[in-house]
Amino acid sequence: MDRNADAPWSKFDPEAYVSDNYRTPLPVDLLIVALMRDHFSRCFEGVPPDPLLRGVDVGAGANMYPALAMLPWCEKILLLEYAAPNVEYLRRQIASGGLDHAWDAFWGVLGEDPAYREVVPRDRLDEVVLVQRQNLFDLDGEQRWDLGTMFFVADSMSECPEEFGRGVRCFMNALDKDAPFAAAFMKGSDGYRVAGQKFPAYRVTEAEVEESLVHYSCELEIHDLHHVVREGHDGMLLALGRRNSRVSVP
Ligand SMILES: C[S@@+](CC[C@H](N)C(=O)[O-])C[C@H]1O[C@@H](n2cnc3c(N)ncnc32)[C@H](O)[C@@H]1O
Known part of the structure; x- marks a missing residue:
């Protein structure tokens, strides 16, 4: 069984x-972005978009849409990522003028909500976003972020069920009480290839996703997106909710 530490993360090819996955936007990703946008806007309803919060995207990889979705609400966003090539990719994206036009379609969906309309992502990314190379298992459980995302990470980093649970736990324990979150999972994935390189996944079910999150969450909704993007998985799940007030659980 491939554990997280066994996978060839240094050979991950972000381009x-x-x-x-993203250069030709799939309807399912645009739907995920719309659901996440509406969730964050609902959570902050009545709160004028005022960049005061701290956001985190765990295992950001080569995906800018979670960071874009948090942009109106945050004074700081941490993109935490382990694979060195992805860290370099993210640093290029947030540099002035560096954001690839591949992300414009996702911003288009976000911009349908008035909270996003005042924001010019290419002006704000380099002042708000920090990219850090870190192992998510080393998150210390201090519950210090006010808003968080984790997309296709806990399920797509190891074949080991214990590491799936630990990945979710580390993410949820990084969030402060009431923090809105969005997390996405490949259902029943037997792994994936990037530029011919094989990466591990845990064949998670919807029931296991729910069970892993429910202890830490309130207002939890799990959307089964009924969409298969390639052979070797059974669908995609999007979990939306808020961190409840229970203290960090090891
Ligand atoms: C399937 S990719 C998902 C990337 C991105 N979040 C997305 O939505 O497309 C899984 C990501 O998890 C990252 N990852 C794997 N193990 C990790 C760890 N121990 N700590 C942090 N990130 C890790 C990988 O480098 C990769 O970027």
């Missing part, structure tokens, strides 16, 4: 990953 190939973006070409395979």
Whole structure:
């Protein structure tokens, strides 16, 4: 069984990953972005978009849409990522003028909500976003972020069920009480290839996703998106909710 530490993360090719997954936006990703946008806007309803919060995207990889979705609400966003090539990719994206036009379609969906309309992402990314190379298992459980995302990470980093649970736990324990969150999972994935390199996944079910989150969440909704993007998985799940007030659980 491939554990997280066994996978070839230093060989992750971010440009190939973006070409395979995001350069031609799939309707399912646009739907995910719309659901996440509406969730964050609902959570902050009545609160004028005022960049005071701290956001985190755990295992950001080569995906800018979670960071874009948090932009109106945050004075700081941490993109936490382990694979060195992805860290370099993210740093290029947030540099002035560096944001790839591949992300414009996702911003288009976000911009349908008035909270996003005042924001010019290319002006704000380099002042708000920090990219840090870190192992998510080293998150210390201090519950210090006010808003968080984790997309296709806990399920797509190891074949080991214990590491799936630990990944979710580390993410949820990084969030402060009431923090809105969005997390996405590939259902029943037997792993994935990026530029010919194989990466591990845990074949998670919807029931296991729910069970892993429910202890930490309130207002939890799990959307089964009934969409398969390639062979070797059974669908995609999007979990939306808020961190409840229970203290960090090891
Ligand atoms: C399937 S990709 C998802 C990337 C991105 N979040 C997305 O939505 O497309 C899984 C990501 O998890 C990252 N990852 C794997 N193990 C990690 C760890 N221990 N700590 C932090 N990130 C990790 C990988 O480098 C990769 O970027």
